Amino acid sequence: MTQNGQSFSEHPKSYWQDFIDFPNFPKLDQDIEVDVAIVGGGITGIISAYLLANEGLKIAILEADELMNGTTGHTTAKITAQHDLIYDEFITNIGKSKARLYYEANIEALDFIKKTIKEHKIDCDFSSQDAYLYSTTDEYAKKIEKEAEAYETLRIAGELVETIPLDINIKNALIMKNQAQFHPIKFLLNLVEIIKRKGGLIFENTTAVNIETGKPPTVLTRDGFRVNCKHVLACSHFPFYEGLGLYSTRLHADRSYVVAAKPKKPFSDGIYISADQPTRSLRSVNINGEEMVLIVGESHKTGQGEETIKHYEALESFGQQVFGLESIPYYWSAQDLVTLDKVPYIGEITSGQPNILIATGFRKWGMSNGTAAALLFRDIILRRKNRFKNLYTPSRFIANPSLKNFLVENANVATNLIKGKLQMTNINPETLANDEGAVITIKGERKGAYKDKDGQLHIVDTTCTHVGCEVEWNNGDRSWDCPCHGSRFSYTGEVLEGPAEKPLQKYDYKMIDNLTSEDSGY
Known part of the structure; x- marks a missing residue:
């Protein structure tokens, strides 16, 4: 029991996966041939399959576990281009043009989701919301002011305000209008049905372990079966195949935590995230007809830091202070990957392998970045021009900040490798x-x-x-x-x-x- 009386003794469970009648798909048990092999059954893999099936291509999704049981099933499910304090940093590190392109790619992803929901009449709790990035300290108030200047430079519609409609004492906040939230599983399950109707193949409990390169490439599964194809899309969170991309040295994994709570005070409209650390992210959610709040944050590198149960307790304590909490019916955690320059790697896995594409490093903003990846994949495979291709290309290496972060992250790996080998205990x-x-x-x-x-x-x-x-x-x-x-x-x-x-x-x-x-x- 926690100090406030809530229990975190049960195994964590995501709300998104409850009350859902998931379809079951077979395990791959033979060699097959398709146009596109898609490894990973989350938002990027499913939207990619939907888009390519619509273009008449024969696709197969290979999911190592069950569809949407990874990061997509444990998201906060905000669809927004407001990705924390990022645009001022992007202007410095990658330039104004690419910073603007990053914003446009994520807004186009939001528009695609909105359009698809309308086209197929999908009931997935979609609602437009204003996004708020707020500060509670003078230090971060100045950073938000700089971010507001970046919005103006990049022609991003934003508004700097001094109050928000929550019981949080803030210094200032930056609003990005007309963002959104939804139920990701309800949305994607509708696309899965369309993929099936169009002849798409879906396999669960099928682990891809390697690729035989060549023209065409072949995906190899753990059970020894082969998927011959013209293109491979690695949508498996961390690339299941790295080629010569050295992605282990260019990504680090962060975990964050979510509690779904019934508040005593009503939650106002909007989606919120603090600029200050530790991060606090908030959005509403309807669970069984009751309005609840998702309280998210406590980010740390995977396998490092304090006892993880304390992160859930910290979020509960914050929720009690802001809303007063009656109950916590769900809590869960999520993991995401961060690239050296904070822009995802989307595109050819390495130079010279145009038929093998990856999408990774969404930095906790996978609903928009993952959708943007699927849209880019479609255009690359169909040989259409896409103005975001160079922005996301995995082969890029921008000296500032990539070199510094490369050295820091790999020094961290070396430290933990040695530290772990020396750690012994006397526990029986x-x-x-x-x-x-x-x-x-x-x-x-x-x-x-x-x-x-x-x-x-x-x-x-x-x-x-x-x-x-x-x-x-x-x-x-x-x-x-x-x-x-x-x-x-x-x-x-x-x-x-x-x-x-x-x-x-x-x-x-x-x-x-x-x-x-x-x-x-x-």
Whole structure:
């Protein structure tokens, strides 16, 4: 129980995935041939499939888990071009023209979603909302003033105000008019039905592990099946195939947290985000006919920082201060990737491989950036001109800030690699309470232990199967998280998020004296 009486003892659950009748799709069990293989069943993959199926192309979606069960199913579901304090920074780092293009790409994505909802009469709780970026300190008030100047320079319609319709004492706020929010799963499920009607193939529990390059390329699955195609779209959050792009060194993973709460005070219209740290993001949501609020924030690098349960408690405390909370029926977390210059990588995975395209690094703004990626993919495959292609090209390397961030992020990886190898504990796994996990030491070797609610122990090797960093226990989500590149594993060792492709090694505690892995045959 938290200090305010709310319980975070249950496993996190996203509201977006509740009360939804999800269709089931088969696992790929044979070699197939299509025009476009789309790896990843989130917003980018599904909209790409919808757009290309509309153009008469034969497509196949390969989803390692179930559709919309990744970042798309755990989003805040704001559709906006107001992406925190970003436009002043973009003007400095990438120039006015590209900063304006970034804004236009995200507004076009919003317009596409709005138009598609209207065209197909989709009931997905879509509503237009003004977006507010607010400050609570003098330091960030000045930054918002600079951001307002950037809006003016880039011809972005904005308004600087001194109050917002919430019980938060602010210094100032910057409004971007006519943004939106929606229920992403309801929206995408309608597109899935259209994809099916147009002959699109969808496979779940089908993990793509590699690409045989060439003309044409072939996607290889973990089960040994082949998808021959003309184009591959890697829409799998972290690229399942990196080629020579070195994306592990050019991306870092951040986690953030969401509580869906019933407030005592009414929530006004609008979508809100603080410029100050720690971030606080707010929007309304209707759950079973009751108006509730999503309280979001507490961003940190995956596998690093304090106990994750404290992030949920911090959001609850903030909600109590602002609204007073009656209950918290849902809470969950999300993970997103950030590029060196904060602009997503969308396009050819590396120079010279035009048939393999990636979309990654949406920096928590995947509803608009992910849609923009799908629109760009369509134009690249159909060889149409698209003015956003150079903006997003993955091969770019802008010295400022990319070089500095490249060095900082990779120094961080090296530090965590060494730190993890040196960390040992004296915890006896038998002393763990039910629903508790911890790093343990067995015969001088670092292992991870979790005792489930029935008292059964689950022991795994804590060495991440990506590049060998040591994972840390995430007590908020009951997972093992890698602090180097953001791979996440279930308490039984299965991969939840890449770039790792192989599970953690598992051990039978009853036979631990032999330290024999499950893979070795016991």
